[in-house]
Amino acid sequence: MATVFERPRALTDKPFHYCPGCTHGIIHRLVAEVVDELGVREQTVGVGPVGCSVFVYEYFNCDMVQAAHGRAPAVATGIKRVHPDRFVFTYQGDGDLAAIGTAEIVHAAARGELISTIFVNNAIFGMTGGQMAPTTLIGQKTTTTPFGRDVRANGFPLRVAEMLSTVEGAVYVARVSVHSPVHVARARKAIRKAFEIQLQGLGFSLVEVLSTCPTNWGMTPVEALKWLETKMIPYYPLGEFCTPGTGRQDND
Amino acid sequence: MPRTLMKGNEAFGEGAIRAGCRHFFGYPITPQSEVPHYLAKRLPECGGVFLQAESETASINMAYGAAAAGARVLTSSSSPGISLMQEGLSYLVGSELPCVVVNVMRGGPGLGNIAPAQADYYQAVKGGGHGDYRVMVLAPASVQEIIELMETAFELADQYRNPVMVLGDGILGQMMEPVDLDGEGISSIPSKPWAVTGTQGRTTRNIVNSMCIVPEENEAANLRLANKYNKIRQNEQRWEEYLVNDAEVILVAFGTLARVVKAVADRARDEGIRAGVIRPVTLWPFPDQAFEKVIKFAAKRFLVVELNLGQMLEDVRLAVNGRRPVHFYGRPGGVVPTVREVMERLKQTSEVTDGGDRI
Numbered sequence: 001m002a003t004v005f006e007r008p009r010a011l012t013d014k015p016f017h018y019c020p021g022c023t024h025g026i027i028h029r030l031v032a033e034v035v036d037e038l039g040v041r042e043q044t045v046g047v048g049p050v051g052c053s054v055f056v057y058e059y060f061n062c063d064m065v066q067a068a069h070g071r072a073p074a075v076a077t078g079i080k081r082v083h084p085d086r087f088v089f090t091y092q093g094d095g096d097l098a099a100i101g102t103a104e105i106v107h108a109a110a111r112g113e114l115i116s117t118i119f120v121n122n123a124i125f126g127m128t129g130g131q132m133a134p135t136t137l138i139g140q141k142t143t144t145t146p147f148g149r150d151v152r153a154n155g156f157p158l159r160v161a162e163m164l165s166t167v168e169g170a171v172y173v174a175r176v177s178v179h180s181p182v183h184v185a186r187a188r189k190a191i192r193k194a195f196e197i198q199l200q201g202l203g204f205s206l207v208e209v210l211s212t213c214p215t216n217w218g219m220t221p222v223e224a225l226k227w228l229e230t231k232m233i234p235y236y237p238l239g240e241f242c243t244p245g246t247g248r249q250d251n252d
Numbered sequence: 253m254p255r256t257l258m259k260g261n262e263a264f265g266e267g268a269i270r271a272g273c274r275h276f277f278g279y280p281i282t283p284q285s286e287v288p289h290y291l292a293k294r295l296p297e298c299g300g301v302f303l304q305a306e307s308e309t310a311s312i313n314m315a316y317g318a319a320a321a322g323a324r325v326l327t328s329s330s331s332p333g334i335s336l337m338q339e340g341l342s343y344l345v346g347s348e349l350p351c352v353v354v355n356v357m358r359g360g361p362g363l364g365n366i367a368p369a370q371a372d373y374y375q376a377v378k379g380g381g382h383g384d385y386r387v388m389v390l391a392p393a394s395v396q397e398i399i400e401l402m403e404t405a406f407e408l409a410d411q412y413r414n415p416v417m418v419l420g421d422g423i424l425g426q427m428m429e430p431v432d433l434d435g436e437g438i439s440s441i442p443s444k445p446w447a448v449t450g451t452q453g454r455t456t457r458n459i460v461n462s463m464c465i466v467p468e469e470n471e472a473a474n475l476r477l478a479n480k481y482n483k484i485r486q487n488e489q490r491w492e493e494y495l496v497n498d499a500e501v502i503l504v505a506f507g508t509l510a511r512v513v514k515a516v517a518d519r520a521r522d523e524g525i526r527a528g529v530i531r532p533v534t535l536w537p538f539p540d541q542a543f544e545k546v547i548k549f550a551a552k553r554f555l556v557v558e559l560n561l562g563q564m565l566e567d568v569r570l571a572v573n574g575r576r577p578v579h580f581y582g583r584p585g586g587v588v589p590t591v592r593e594v595m596e597r598l599k600q601t602s603e604v605t606d607g608g609d610r611i
Contacts, residue, residue, distance in 0.1 A: 041451070042451045043450040043452065044450055045448045047317070061457065062450070062457060063451055063458045064457065064458075064459050065320045065460040065461070066459075066460065066462065067316070067317075067343075068313060071309070071313035074305070074309075074311075074313035074314045074317065075313050075314070075317035076317060077303070077310075077317060078275075078313070078314035078316060078318035078320070078321065079317040081275060081303060081317075082275060082301075082318045082322065086449070103309075103310065104306070104313070106306075107305075
């Protein structure tokens with residue numbers, strides 16, 4: 001009998017610890033599927049963050065490094081500069097990448113560091129108990145914005161993909177979502193493109209993936225998928241913000 | 253270049269290259285700037301990587317990545333930058349990664365100044381970052397010794413899988429001295445089967461991680477570190493002795509200041525005072541054994557001299573453990589004492605009571 005569905009080789013058999021309805025699991029699977037498709041699992045070093053996905057070193061079936069909060073792009077830089085022929089990726093959440101690690105991600109992109117970043121944006125700090133993230137939407141209630149995010153006190157949500165797409169060294173920056181099967185399929189394509197760009201030595205690549213947090217948003221998994229679609233996507237539009245062929249680099 | 257004139261900061265770089273280091277990540281800060289200047293030219297000549305990072309925080313984390321990948325890696329900075337690296341040092345220890353960090357100390361606290369100081373002693377030898385850990389600390393006193401101790405630093409880092417700090421000061425970094433560069437340096441480094449390289453046919457995955465979520469497992473990890481530190485304490489104490497065999501008063505100083513203090517010992521002997529010097533070369537592990545030895549000889553009192561308010565003083569007191577009076581003289585903030593000043597202080601020391609922590 002033909003096998004039509006199985007666990008990617010790039011995932012271990014360790015059960016995910018994520019909350020019900022969280023979409024980290026889907027994103028892990030997409031990354032693993034693409035690593036398998038490209039045949040680079042044994043050449044891969046992954047770098048994990050601090051936050052909900054701190055345990056990625058347990059899940060990705062490849063050499064892994066756990067980095068300090070926000071520092072994954074710097075750690076990945078060190079690895080890549082020692083082993084330029086290996087495939088190096090970081091997996092980071094929005095607290096990790098867009099708050100404490102802003103400098104590291106901007107400068108890794110500016111150097112055109114030959115690494116790829118999966119940036120999971122769920123508009124909240126999950127692991128530490130649902131606090132405001134830089135990506136928290138205006139008016140969104142969190143444990144540190146109990147009356148809703150007020151721009152006068154807390155400023156505006158950061159659009160990371162758009163910001164990084166202005167950096168010369170970043171050659172592929174896209175934002176995708178995983179709230180529906182068709183979007184999952186598109187997310188997979190973007191991740192594949194990002195990884196291929198590194199393998200071709202073209203420059204830095206990043207895929208921002210909009211993700212749900214039913215636990216800290218206080219919703220059912222289905223409500224969370226709906227909230228992502230109706231609230232997050234209007235502020236965080238999906239698409240490719242720069243690409244090697246059509247992107248900012250070639251617009252001059 | 254067998255014998256050449258070299259600046260201390262350049263020697264940190266050349267010493268690293270001779271020790272087989274081919275990766276440097278750093279951020280500009282005075283008075284260590286010649287370390288990156290030198291390596292920016294030298295590393296590409298040796299097929300190495302020089303990268304100017306966006307901050308010291310990034311530098312130490314790039315070093316963490318390169319160390320995880322199996323390289324001999326160096327970063328260097330000066331006091332305020334080393335403060336920013338403390339998080340990374342804690343992670344390096346937690347993940348048991350070898351790495352060498354140079355601190356060319358300047359006057360603090362805060363922005364302070366760019367003059368020579370030894371005010372980061374506590375930070376270097378007592379941990380500095382979060383968690384219960386130690387970093388091995390080496391303190392050269394000459395440009396020649398920088399070359400030699402850089403090789404020692406990389407060897408110790410690999411042997412114990414722990415970061416090593418080489419602690420200099422603004423004088424040492426900026427002064428020029430002749431150095432002998434015999435031989436070619438190291439051509440191969442120890443194999444590191446634990447490094448992340450991609451599995452490449454390896455059947456098990458390598459994971460570099462300092463997280464230990466189960467308390468009992470984290471306790472076991474801490475005890476494993478404790479065991480390592482006990483071995484280091486037993487095996488790696490290094491110091492230099494000068495005229496100690498019949499010395500009644502022992503001057504204690506590290507780094508370039510020890511050279512001033514040796515001149516004090518000479519002057520004291522000219523005046524009929526039997527003085528000697530202990531210069532700790534490893535600040536951690538602190539060379540307790542040196543103090544056992546001189547107490548058995550003739551030491552009746554100690555005078556600790558530092559470019560700070562009295563930091564190594566505490567380790568000397570722990571080593572002497574109340575058996576002899578321990579006095580102190582220090583100049584903080586970037587000021588270096590003269591031989592005459594220290595000589596005057598030496599004459600005030602009593603064989604009966606401690607001099608307290610007074611400057």
